[in-house]
Amino acid sequence: MNFVSKLLVLLVSGSLSQQPRYPVGGDHIAGIIRELPAESKLRRHLLHGDRGNGVHQPWMDAMRRLKIRRAVAWANILFDKKGRPKQVDIGKVECYAEYEGGDPLMDAETLATVRTSGLERELNELAQEQARVGSWFDVPRKNHDFLGGAQIVFLDDEWLPVIPRRPMYFAK
Amino acid sequence: MNIVNAGPKVSPNTYGMTTDFIGIYLTPKVYANNIANAFSDALADFTSIVGTVGAHELTHRITHIKDLPYNPNVPNDLMSVDDNPHGFTLLGNNELRLTLDEGLLLQQDCVKKHR
Numbered sequence: 583m584n585f586v587s588k589l590l591v592l593l594v595s596g597s598l599s600q601q602p603r604y605p606v607g608g609d610h611i612a613g614i615i616r617e618l619p620a621e622s623k624l625r626r627h628l629l630h631g632d633r634g635n636g637v638h639q640p641w642m643d644a645m646r647r648l649k650i651r652r653a654v655a656w657a658n659i660l661f662d663k664k665g666r667p668k669q670v671d672i673g674k675v676e677c678y679a680e681y682e683g684g685d686p687l688m689d690a691e692t693l694a695t696v697r698t699s700g701l702e703r704e705l706n707e708l709a710q711e712q713a714r715v716g717s718w719f720d721v722p723r724k725n726h727d728f729l730g731g732a733q734i735v736f737l738d739d740e741w742l743p744v745i746p747r748r749p750m751y752f753a754k
Numbered sequence: 755m756n757i758v759n760a761g762p763k764v765s766p767n768t769y770g771m772t773t774d775f776i777g778i779y780l781t782p783k784v785y786a787n788n789i790a791n792a793f794s795d796a797l798a799d800f801t802s803i804v805g806t807v808g809a810h811e812l813t814h815r816i817t818h819i820k821d822l823p824y825n826p827n828v829p830n831d832l833m834s835v836d837d838n839p840h841g842f843t844l845l846g847n848n849e850l851r852l853t854l855d856e857g858l859l860l861q862q863d864c865v866k867k868h869r
Binding site: 631636 | 765784794799807810832838
């Protein structure tokens with residue numbers, strides 16, 4: 583009986599940890615919409631009903647602690663002649679205090695913390711994975727391997743849409 | 755133009771494709787499933803993205819304009835999106851456009867076909 587009740591507690595707590603932290607379209611999103619300027623593209627997307635997948639990731643907490651709302655990893659990719667990625671290298675990870683626009687953070691202390699806290703390494707690894715499963719708008723026609731890239735975007739909030747969720751490739 | 759789901763043989767993952775073979779153009783395709791997977795957070799904008807990809811593929815088919823190199827002076831050119839590092843943002847925000855010259859060429863070809 584004791585074992586069964588423990589199992590039930592584990593199952594219930596397990597399922598609770600999978601629950602969304604905020605209801606979709608609830609006060610949380612309404613608050614973000616209020617904060618964004620009227621001309622914001624993100625605001626327009628949210629008002630249209632676009633949402634993130636609601637899956638909270640530990641690196642989002644690290645971003646919030648450092649007041650980083652958006653991080654962009656620039657991937658340099660070697661493609662085969664058919665446009666399939668052969669080799670991926672993350673050139674840089676830029677951090678922003680805003681969800682859209684703005685300049686990358688240059689504050690030496692924040693950048694050092696991004697590095698030493700392991701956030702940069704974690705985003706780098708995730709970007710490596712995501713850069714391998716991107717999409718082309720239209721496959722470029724080449725007779726040889728070629729260089730290209732992709733931007734991989736990370737937001738600090740699981741309910742905000744990342745558009746597109748799979749990175750879009752470009753040729754250089 | 756056909757709006758279809760890409761099968762497993764369509765590799766790499768792409769939103770659309772226009773095949774030409776020694777100057778003969780086949781029917782362009784827009785891959786709805788690939789777009790839906792890539793833009794899973796923006797399904798409210800799915801139809802506009804399908805429309806933008808369709809416009810790009812139809813412009814290939816009708817005008818025979820190839821994919822163009824990225825020109826920073828025309829950063830939202832629909833026909834150079836393959837080389838545009840910020841193409842994904844422009845596509846998501848419905849900001850890709852044909853240039854005036856591309857639009858005129860498309861119009862001329864359409865008028866010729868319907869004369």
